[in-house]
Amino acid sequence: MSPILLDRTFGHDDITVLRHETARLLPPVGLSGDRLSGYVLAVNEVITNVILHAGGHGRFLLKVEDGSVWCVVTDSGPGIPDGRRDGTVVPGTDEVGGRGLWLAHQLCDEVTTATGPIGTSIGLRMILKIGTPES
Template structure:
């Protein structure tokens, strides 16, 4: 863990805890600096933990952390891995298509989505840059640069 990183939440979750985890994430970030991006970030996290429950054995682990530049959430599971067609940034789902919106939403609502997946599990990290903070490249994020 980088020296400037602080863990806000680190816990396992199961099928019956999706709502509880979503509320815990919201509570930990509510007074934080995400502002108008808070609800979108929480929605993206909810989609990823729901996918872990529905498609990867019903349980996983969530770690929510903040650095000087971003808030990140890492969700891990021990499922069979994500099929190839869902590994790349998805196209806009068709209006009547069943499923396929979780990963797409995460890409729309987060600044960075990274994924490592295989037959022993999946790790997805979602990050949202903090307004006015420098990124690891040393450049201000788009929101700050535009303002």
């Protein structure tokens, strides 16, 4: 059974709370330092995207599973445009915004995306023990 650290719905007023809760809950399970800071930034970018582009509210799930921490953010927005889905396209320097998902791909060990016209689910994975051989 995967330990669920946090499971709740969120809206605009919860961004700071979720960011602080993520930062508080992860050191005890083994995520710290630069990897923790990067992960918290990726989480912030994804939940901010929900507020700005997907109806303003969503669901936030933070759990530990198979030696990794996963944050899964879901919304009921219109879906992510084709050019932004995989996080490989770097937005131009003249573009305002558009870097959140790209940044998450740079900071996390894995990013999963399921999107369509009835909503999006983004998973952010960070391995807890880097450099340890997997069994």
